[in-house]
Amino acid sequence: xxxxxxxxxxxxxxxxxxxxxxxxxxxxxxxxxxxxxxxxxxxxxxxxxxxxxxxxxxxxxxxxxxxxxxxxxxxxxxxxxxxxxxxxxxxxxxxxxxxxxxxxxxxxxxxxxxxxxxxxxxxxxxxxxxxxxxxxxxxxxxxxxxxxxxxxxxxxxxxxxxxxxxxxxxxxxxxxxxxxxxxxxxxxxxxxxxxxxxxxxxxxxxxxxxxxxxxxxxxxxxxxxxxxxxxxxxxxxxxxxxxxxxxxxxxxxxxxxxxxxxxxxxxxxxxxxxxxxxxxxxxxxxxxxxxxxxxxxxxxxxxxxxxxxxxxxxxxxxxxxxxxxxxxxxxxxxxxxxxxxxxxxxxxxxxxxxxxxxxxxxxxxxxxxxxxxxxxxxxxxxxxxxxxxxxxxxxxxxxxxxxxxxxxxxxxxxxxxxxxxxxxxxxxxxxxxxxxxx
Amino acid sequence: xxxxxxxxxxxxxxxxxxxxxxxxxxxxxxxxxxxxxxxxxxxxxxxxxxxxxxxxxxxxxxxxxxxxxxxxxxxxxxxxxxxxxxxxxxxxxxx
Numbered sequence: 001x002x003x004x005x006x007x008x009x010x011x012x013x014x015x016x017x018x019x020x021x022x023x024x025x026x027x028x029x030x031x032x033x034x035x036x037x038x039x040x041x042x043x044x045x046x047x048x049x050x051x052x053x054x055x056x057x058x059x060x061x062x063x064x065x066x067x068x069x070x071x072x073x074x075x076x077x078x079x080x081x082x083x084x085x086x087x088x089x090x091x092x093x094x095x096x097x098x099x100x101x102x103x104x105x106x107x108x109x110x111x112x113x114x115x116x117x118x119x120x121x122x123x124x125x126x127x128x129x130x131x132x133x134x135x136x137x138x139x140x141x142x143x144x145x146x147x148x149x150x151x152x153x154x155x156x157x158x159x160x161x162x163x164x165x166x167x168x169x170x171x172x173x174x175x176x177x178x179x180x181x182x183x184x185x186x187x188x189x190x191x192x193x194x195x196x197x198x199x200x201x202x203x204x205x206x207x208x209x210x211x212x213x214x215x216x217x218x219x220x221x222x223x224x225x226x227x228x229x230x231x232x233x234x235x236x237x238x239x240x241x242x243x244x245x246x247x248x249x250x251x252x253x254x255x256x257x258x259x260x261x262x263x264x265x266x267x268x269x270x271x272x273x274x275x276x277x278x279x280x281x282x283x284x285x286x287x288x289x290x291x292x293x294x295x296x297x298x299x300x301x302x303x304x305x306x307x308x309x310x311x312x313x314x315x316x317x318x319x320x321x322x323x324x325x326x327x328x329x330x331x332x333x334x335x336x337x338x339x340x341x342x343x344x345x346x347x348x349x350x351x352x353x354x355x356x357x358x359x360x361x362x363x364x365x366x367x368x369x370x371x372x373x374x375x376x377x378x379x380x381x382x383x384x385x386x387x388x389x390x391x392x393x394x395x396x397x398x399x400x401x402x403x404x405x406x407x408x409x410x411x412x413x414x415x416x417x418x419x420x421x422x423x424x425x426x427x428x429x430x431x432x433x434x435x436x437x438x
Numbered sequence: 439x440x441x442x443x444x445x446x447x448x449x450x451x452x453x454x455x456x457x458x459x460x461x462x463x464x465x466x467x468x469x470x471x472x473x474x475x476x477x478x479x480x481x482x483x484x485x486x487x488x489x490x491x492x493x494x495x496x497x498x499x500x501x502x503x504x505x506x507x508x509x510x511x512x513x514x515x516x517x518x519x520x521x522x523x524x525x526x527x528x529x530x531x532x533x
Contacts, residue, residue, distance in 0.1 A: 036521055038455065042529045043504065105533030126525030145524050170506035170521075183510050191507050193484045195448070196532040240532070252482040253511045259484045264443045283532045284448040286484035286505040 006032045006122075008337055009142055009160035011129045011173060013040030014105075015323050016309025017166030018112040018121075019058045019330030020337075025121035027338055032158065033113075033121055034144060036128040041109030044168075045194060045287040046323060047233050047242060049074055049217050050103045054324035057331060059115055063098060069111030070101035071237035072215025076208075080234075080271075082222035083392030087271045091218075102215050102235045102242065104196070130155060132163060132177055132305070138347070139163045139177055139304035161346045162337050163305045166330065169288045171298070171311040179307055180298035186250035187378065188292035190230060190317070193259050194244030196237075197279040207275055208236055219320070220245075222388025224266045228255075229377050229384050232266060240282060243267075246289060248378060259286075291317055291374050294367045300358060301351040306333045316366055318373065325363050332357040369437060376436055380429065382421060390420045445486035449501045456500045457526035463487065463499040463508070464518040471495040474514060482511050503528050 008024055010017045013035035024031040037043040050070060055062045063070065077100075078091035094100075113123055124144075133141040141159040148156045165174050169189065174180050199207065208216050220232030230247035245263055252259060267276055290296075290313035300307050308314075309326035316325070336354035340346050358364050377383065393416050401409040417426060465471060472493075479488040479495075485503045489496045504527055509519035521527070 036524045038525050038529050041533055043527075045530060045533045106530045107532070109533075128521055128524040170504075170509065170519075172521075186510050189507075189510070191482070191484060191505065242532075249482065249507055249511055252507075253478045253513070256476055256478050256481045258443070258445075258481045258486075260443050260445055260448060260486075281448060281451045283530065284452050285528070285530055285533065286503040286507075288506050 004032070004156065005159040006030050007160065007341060008032075008162045008164060009034065009158055010164045010166055011142065012166035012168055012309075012311075013037070013113055013123065013125070014044050014109060014166060014168060014309060014326060015112065016311075016326035016330040017164065018109065018116050019327040020164055020166065020308060020334045021121040021123075021330075022058045022112070022116045022119050023331055023334035024337060025116060025119040028120070029338070029341060031121055032160075033116070033123045034127050034129055034142070034158070035113075035123060035125045037125065039110055039125055040113035040123065041106040044105040044109050045192075045285045046105050047192075047194070047235060047244070047320065048103055048105065048323065049100050049235065049320060050108060051100050051321075051324045052098055054327045057327060058112070063101070065111075067111070069108045070103045072102050072210075073097035073213065074100040074102060074217045075214040076210075076216040076218075078218055080218050080220050081388040081391045082220060082224045082232075082266075082269060082271070083389040084223050086392055086396075088388075088391050088395050097213065100217070102217060102237050104237060104242070129167075129173060132173055133157060133159070134177075137303055139302060142173075161304065162340060162351075164330075164333050164337070165305065165307045165311050166309050166326075167311050169290045169310045169313075171307070174298050174307050174311050177302055177305050179300075179302055179305070180296075184290070184292050184296055186253050187248060188290070188296050188374070189249050190246040190289040190291055191249045191252060191259060191286065192244055192246035192289055193263055193284070193286045194242060195263070195281050196283040197241040197243055197276060198239065198282050199241065199276070200278045203278070204236060204239065204241065210236060220266075222384060223269060225384060226262050226265060227381070227385035228257075228262070229381055241276070241279070243276070248291075249288070250378075289317065289322070290315055293374055294371045297367070300355045301336075301348060303348050303351075304346045306336065306351055306354050308333050314363055314367075316370065318370065319366075321366075328361065328363060329358065332361070372436055376432065380432065382425075382429065386421050390417065393420070446501075449485055452503070453529045453531055454500065455526050455529055457522050460523050460526075461497070461499045462520045462522045462527070463497050463502060465495055465497060466516045466518055468495065470514050470516040474516075476513070479508055479512055479517070483508055
């Protein structure tokens with residue numbers, strides 16, 4: 001075969017690309033998904049937690065599937081504030097344990113791709129898209145790093161009426177398509193590093209107070225990142241732990257810090273040291289989280305092209321959303337592609353309805369709501385430095401108030417707040433936080 | 439307090455299919471690295487791909503986790519960044 005031609009070509013087999021592919025394959029659209037990894041999921045990494053409501057949009061029978069792609073239902077969810085001396089935990093126990101699950105992407109995405117294959121999606125793994133084909137100002141296909149044939153070793157061309165870019169955070173093709181101006185900046189991304197840890201047999205459920213139907217998802221703030229703007233995370237999988245930290249890349253660059261040294265320092269904190277004692281590292285990985293928000297949002301469509309998922313920067317770090325937004329955007333792109341195929345028109349004019357769908361969704365409304373969050377976090381380092389320590393000190397005073405006149409304890413608490421941040425400072429922070437949303 | 443961490447040990451836990459024929463990370467101009475005072479890549483790269491030895495920047499692309507930090511983190515945009523060829527590079531078992 002000298003040339004390949006499809007109705008739709010999807011670049012990237014993560015949740016966005018696969019959601020899009022499943023929806024198109026179900027409608028019988030001649031679609032090819034190209035994945036550079038050895039299998040879908042092999043290049044992907046997240047915290048991570050997945051949400052049932054979004055998965056049901058593409059796999060309605062979830063979580064009642066054979067060979068579950070998820071780890072544990074999230075039943076214990078919350079925040080742990082790390083001070084140098086100890087921690088304060090703030091946890092919520094969920095009644096509906098089927099709402100969210102911890103997951104590992106190499107397994108979860110592979111499950112989605114198996115599901116997509118059964119729906120009739122064509123998937124080409126181990127294939128990298130090196131460029132897009134532009135003809136008359138229209139994207140009309142992609143060029144891959146595979147030879148055209150045994151005789152013709154030039155890179156093969158794959159023609160398509162529509163190309164959907166689900167290439168992930170490092171959006172090289174989105175840049176080439178002219179949908180965004182140049183690379184993102186270090187202050188627009190968080191560098192996350194993660195370890196998958198295995199505790200000695202039987203220790204995981206014992207240490208975390210769980211049984212097989214329970215799982216924990218904790219966000220870690222404060223000393224965990226050595227007070228740098230970012231957070232840590234600790235999630236329980238079936239037999240392993242996902243543990244890691246994420247810090248704004250510009251902080252690491254400007255301060256000349258090694259992320260894995262910060263990670264090791266976190267692991268040495270007395271609270272984690274005890275929890276992770278004897279843990280073996282099964283895997284170490286790194287990934288960027290796109291936090292450019294609305295300001296860095298690429299144009300989501302062009303002639304013959306649409307952008308979905310991380311490539312567009314669809315994440316909400318505060319509410320731990322990303323995989324679900326990827327799925328929703330993939331579905332919206334699929335709906336738009338179906339519309340375009342019916343019309344027989346693949347120009348900007350038709351594909352603009354993808355942006356219209358996007359703007360009506362809560363994803364866009366949330367991006368709008370959180371448009372100043374990144375700047376707020378970078379400019380208010382006391383959230384990561386001062387407050388976790390302050391919270392710990394306040395509760396230390398409160399919980400050791402026995403045998404004292406309580407008015408004196410309250411005074412001591414106020415003195416501590418004054419010393420660490422100042423009453424005016426706290427007031428200012430509360431107002432600024434409120435301003436973010438109103 | 440600074441703790442020295444053996445990054446090679448961490449990377450050793452992760453699976454790679456190394457492409458010996460194609461180095462997907464390249465320094466555009468060695469001169470620029472030579473004149474770069476802070477050399478933040480030696481530190482922020484989560485895989486420790488960049489090292490400085492014998493007055494030269496050495497790029498161990500084989501251990502690259504393909505996160506993309508160096509593409510934008512290099513203050514002089516002096517790194518030519520690409521993905522490894524299809525099927526090569528990091529291959530997560532967990533992710």
